[in-house]
Amino acid sequence: MRSCPARDLGRMDFAGAYALQQRLVALRKQGRIPDQLLFVEHPHVITMGRNGRAEHLLADEHLLARAGIAFHSTDRGGDVTYHGPGQIVAYPIFDLREWKRDVAAYVRALEEAVIAALADFSINASRLEGCTGVWTGGAKICAIGVHLSRWVSSHGLALNVDTDLSYFRYIIPCGLTKPVTSMRDLGAGAPRDKVIARLAVHFSRVFDIEVNWSRAGCLEPEEFVEETIA
Amino acid sequence: MIDVVMPQMGESIVEGTLTKWLKKPGERVERDEPLFEISTDKVDSEIPAPAAGTLAEVLVEEGKTVSINTIVARIASGEQAAASPPKPAPAPEPVKPVTVAPATAVTAPAPALMPAAAAAPTPVSIGPLSPLVRKMAREYNIDLSLLKGTGAGGRITKQDIEAYMSAQGARTMAAAAPAAPAAPAPAEEITPLARAVPAKARVEQMSTMRSKIAEHMIFSLRTSAHVTTVHKTDITRVARLRDKIKGQFQERYGFSLTYLPFVARAAAEALRTFPIVNASIEGNSIIYHNEINIGIAVALDGGSGLIVPVIRNADERNVVGLQRAIVDLASRARSRRLKPDEVQGGTFSITNFGSFGSLFATPVINQPQVAILGVGAVEKMPVVIDDAIAIRSVCYLALTFDHRLIDGALADQFTSKVKSVLENWSDQVL
Numbered sequence: 001m002r003s004c005p006a007r008d009l010g011r012m013d014f015a016g017a018y019a020l021q022q023r024l025v026a027l028r029k030q031g032r033i034p035d036q037l038l039f040v041e042h043p044h045v046i047t048m049g050r051n052g053r054a055e056h057l058l059a060d061e062h063l064l065a066r067a068g069i070a071f072h073s074t075d076r077g078g079d080v081t082y083h084g085p086g087q088i089v090a091y092p093i094f095d096l097r098e099w100k101r102d103v104a105a106y107v108r109a110l111e112e113a114v115i116a117a118l119a120d121f122s123i124n125a126s127r128l129e130g131c132t133g134v135w136t137g138g139a140k141i142c143a144i145g146v147h148l149s150r151w152v153s154s155h156g157l158a159l160n161v162d163t164d165l166s167y168f169r170y171i172i173p174c175g176l177t178k179p180v181t182s183m184r185d186l187g188a189g190a191p192r193d194k195v196i197a198r199l200a201v202h203f204s205r206v207f208d209i210e211v212n213w214s215r216a217g218c219l220e221p222e223e224f225v226e227e228t229i230a
Numbered sequence: 231m232i233d234v235v236m237p238q239m240g241e242s243i244v245e246g247t248l249t250k251w252l253k254k255p256g257e258r259v260e261r262d263e264p265l266f267e268i269s270t271d272k273v274d275s276e277i278p279a280p281a282a283g284t285l286a287e288v289l290v291e292e293g294k295t296v297s298i299n300t301i302v303a304r305i306a307s308g309e310q311a312a313a314s315p316p317k318p319a320p321a322p323e324p325v326k327p328v329t330v331a332p333a334t335a336v337t338a339p340a341p342a343l344m345p346a347a348a349a350a351p352t353p354v355s356i357g358p359l360s361p362l363v364r365k366m367a368r369e370y371n372i373d374l375s376l377l378k379g380t381g382a383g384g385r386i387t388k389q390d391i392e393a394y395m396s397a398q399g400a401r402t403m404a405a406a407a408p409a410a411p412a413a414p415a416p417a418e419e420i421t422p423l424a425r426a427v428p429a430k431a432r433v434e435q436m437s438t439m440r441s442k443i444a445e446h447m448i449f450s451l452r453t454s455a456h457v458t459t460v461h462k463t464d465i466t467r468v469a470r471l472r473d474k475i476k477g478q479f480q481e482r483y484g485f486s487l488t489y490l491p492f493v494a495r496a497a498a499e500a501l502r503t504f505p506i507v508n509a510s511i512e513g514n515s516i517i518y519h520n521e522i523n524i525g526i527a528v529a530l531d532g533g534s535g536l537i538v539p540v541i542r543n544a545d546e547r548n549v550v551g552l553q554r555a556i557v558d559l560a561s562r563a564r565s566r567r568l569k570p571d572e573v574q575g576g577t578f579s580i581t582n583f584g585s586f587g588s589l590f591a592t593p594v595i596n597q598p599q600v601a602i603l604g605v606g607a608v609e610k611m612p613v614v615i616d617d618a619i620a621i622r623s624v625c626y627l628a629l630t631f632d633h634r635l636i637d638g639a640l641a642d643q644f645t646s647k648v649k650s651v652l653e654n655w656s657d658q659v660l
Contacts, residue, residue: 050249050267050274055574058521058542075267077274102240103273132272148275149264169521169543177517 002098004209006037006200008193014045014072014083017091021154024093028152035209036093039196042083044069046171049078049145056080056172064170076155078132078145080171086162086182088195092203096151099207107132107144110157113202114142117159120198121188131178134159139181140173159199162189232281234303236296239270246270247295248302253285259305266302283307359386366391439535450597455633458592458604459641460626463649465608468492469623471657483550489625490526490582491552493605496651498522498545501578504644508577510598511635525576525596526556528563529586537563538596540576549660584608590626600635603648604628 009017017040027033046057046069057071057080064071069082083089096106111127114134118125118141125136134142142159160182168180183189204211236246246268253259253266264276265285279285286306290296359367359374363386367374377394379386436444450456472487479487501508501522509518522545525538539559544552562568579596584607593604606626613622627648631641 049272051247051269054571057571058523058575060569060572063542075274077269077272100240102243103270103275104240104242106240107271107273144272146273148273150262150276150278177520 038091076145117198500647525579527581600632
């Protein structure tokens, strides 16, 4: 089993987490660090994927700014999405050559880990044919968008735990006119760290990795290297 | 030559969408350097070059989906690269009105003698440009590479553009317009046009906006079954309220209070009551929109066009908020400072032809919406109330609806609702 250090970065803005991911991807590509699993919560932010369509963003910069929402264009797959408090964002930095060289299998595996974790909280979630993500009762509870560079993954998934869903009204999430939901809205709210713990368990099973928790807080990538090489 | 293929990104994956070229034809690539990006099932991947060399040929343009193992490009290695000039991408992207940029260099016949490096799509050097110059070039379709700058360091100035324009005259301007980069085209295009027009007429190229409006109007008439219903509305209560507070409103908010936000407010309420009027048709499906996003038709100065900026979640705003949004959107529409997403996503529209004196008209639906409300001029009229004649402020509300989706009875119920909200306006509510 491959070892995979995992960290909960807590609250971190999107730009900071993005820069951190990029540096980790570079190190992972050079083989200087093993796979990494990051969990984070972003302040209100709307991000646009590479294939995002401007019309799926329903508000202009001023309106977003007034509402206290940041905006970023990113290189992940998928369309526009929202991140904010109460949402668990997971960024696996995995070298898929050590697992499966298969983007579809990777996305299905992310979905599987989330579905299994939700089942631990008595939520019956599933896939929806043709609509990547995790769904329950026709509403999306987890969004997925990934970037691969030489088979090293970045970005990942966003699971609504007790997200204020009204923020989604600024966008057409992933270009779909389907509703969004959260664990709390389904009557199965749970503390963030409990959900993260279950996600990590299922990541470990699905990706055949040994998740090792490292101390919390944001670290510089150099510290990742030292720690994980040692 | 080395073929670059669409890679197989997984067992079940049979095709991929090429989203972005990271190198241009003629550019040098190193082995394993990211060459292009593809998208498959919410995953974007950078694909590295299989070998070092010069990107000789791009065979699949951005946005196209091709099956795996399709050859998407060719890389010329070493010697080859120097011998063959790079070919441009197959189908050029939609022609942009300004032809300052690489396009000109790429489509220009690359002389065989020119070494590969020189034929590479280096932009025509025109130095830094001020925003004003850029804007003028865009508006008047001027190829800046044809100008000699007289400003500091050879910069092109506003005066240079004005001089160029007066030297050219209107006819050549029209010829030089959108289709520009393909050199032989303009001459052929202008000849039949000139012949078809009487000698004393003036020939002018339609602006992009005008041709879009033309296209949209015909498209809408062809798409929807347009029917217009007109309801006479006694708007006296709103008129009185407005008269009473307009002075202090202007003072407090810095813009004047018109009838339009009251109508928008009433329409938002009616849209909530009749969601089908806030819907659109897609194939055989009816899409009911959760949000009530009302487009407000804005006439641009001098009849130069029409634009319909959108008030998002109009039902969540009061009259003050609606008036503020209308003033903001209309002024930015007139100064052409709207952002693309501010004219998209509307679910219903209002057009206020009353402000130009029209009593009522039959507006054209703004696709893909299914209805548009036209507001006629508010006029004082003698009205019979309980067998007595009273002087009331009256206007006609004209609703054009798509009879494919909305039945006449429902359209009238909807318009009655708008009318009733306006007629029963509480004089406390703004």
